[in-house]
Amino acid sequence: MTVRPALAAGRASSCPGLPAPGALYRRAALGALPGLGGRRGADxxxxxxxxxxxxxxxxxxxxxDRVCGFRLTDRLPATFPHVLGFPLTLRLMTAPGFPIPLTGVVHVxxxxxxxxxxxxxxxxxxxxxxxxxRPHDRGRQVDVVLVGSVDGEEVWRGVxxxxxxxRKAGAGRDRGERPEAPAATARWRVEPRVGTEYARVSGDHNPIHTSRLGARLFGFRRPIAHGMWSKARCLAALETRLPDACTVEVAFKLPVPLPSTVNFTLLPDxxxxxxxxxxxxxxxxLLR
Incomplete structure (x- = not known):
């Protein structure tokens, strides 16, 4: 792994291979304790x-592929490079001075x-x-970019x-009228094991996905599915429709509690x- 300034040339320090997610999660957990969190950067x-x-x-x-519902082939699902590079993004988000603490962060x-x-x-x-x-009604948002290249050519990009x-004065959930849900194309039963199985194949061991106690500590009555599992499961359902080059963007809304039943809908355009x-x-x- 190499670390270098993003905007200016400088001396790089390096160590071989991807960082170990377990050590990074332990660092994040210790950083959440009073007096041990260090100073968060403003920028x-x-x-x-x-x-x-x-x-x-x-x-x-x-x-x-099995956990997310893809066919077993040598071709990587569009979401798989996110999993491969996840330890690197985790290293970035646990770096000293990163403005948003990993503990309690929401993937939106x-x-x-x-x-x-x-x-x-x-x-x-x-x-x-x-x-x-950037500011948000409920805090601050940030985009974490991961770029995958082969022989110097960018082949994949995730944001x-x-x-x-x-906590902000006057901030609250929008309780406006909700539009009627579209008719379901398919219905899936999401079992509790999805949280632990996806954590195993992705390296994302956030306890809100794998532990009832961990979920309750962050305000959930029971564990919730990983957002990237939900996206991957949708792309598995669309697998035969995906072109070789495309952009797939999702917004994560309400969490998927484990267990639950969800309705998948294929929409026009x-x-x-x-x-x-x-x-x-x-x-x-949206698929473009």
């Missing part, structure tokens, strides 16, 4: 992290652009950085939007959505 650090030579483990790919949106198909025999280089720190919640049995939205997506 984004002008730094990017890179790692070269990431190889695809076919057993890992197959395991991911994700946009993935694929330039061409990627296969399991290719080797990827990843770069991650953060941009567009994840995260919300750091802060490339749209798709997930709703609960009462018509409340979990995810809104």
């Amino acid at each position: 984004l650090p002008a730094v990017e992290f890179t790692v070269a030579g990431v190889r695809i483990d076919r057993a890992h790919l197959a395991d991911y 949106g994700n946009r993935i652009t694929t330039r061409r198909p990627i296969t399991a025999d290719e080797t990827l280089d990843f770069t991650t950085y953060a941009e567009n720190l 994840s939007t995260y919300l750091g919640r802060e 490339g749209g798709f959505a997930l709703h609960d049995s009462r018509g409340r939205p979990h995810l809104a997506g």
Whole structure:
């Protein structure tokens, strides 16, 4: 892994391979304790992290495909590079001075652009950085960018939007009238094991997805599905419709509690959505 200033030349420090997610989660947990959190920056650090030579483990790919509902092939699902590069983005978000603490952060949106198909025999280089720190009614949002390249050519780009919640006077949930949910194209039962199985294949072991106690500590009555599992499950349903080069953008709405039943809907003009049995939205997506 290489760390370098994002906006200016400088001396880089490096260590081989991707960072270990477990150690980064422990760092985040310790940082949440009073007196140990360190000082949060007011702005984004002008730094990017890179790692070269990431190889695809076919057993890992197959395991991911099974958990998310994709066919078993050597072609990477559009969401799989997000999983490969996740430890690098986790390293960025736990870096000293990163303005939003990882503990309690909410993943509110994700946009993935694929330039061409990627296969399991290719080797990827990843770069991650953060941009567009901005205010939000409930705190601050930031975009974390992850770029995947093969032999110097960008083949994949993911942009994840995260919300750091802060208490603000007058801030509250919009309780306006909700439009009627569209008719379901398919109905899926999401079992509790989805949280632990996706954590295993993705490296995202946030306890709100895997532990009832961990979920309750953050205000959920029971564990919730990972947002990126929900996106991947939708893309698995659209797998035969996806072109080689495309952009798929989603907004994560209400969490998917585990267990639950969700309704998937294919909409006109490339749209798709997930709703609960009462018509409340979990995810809104668009394929371009």
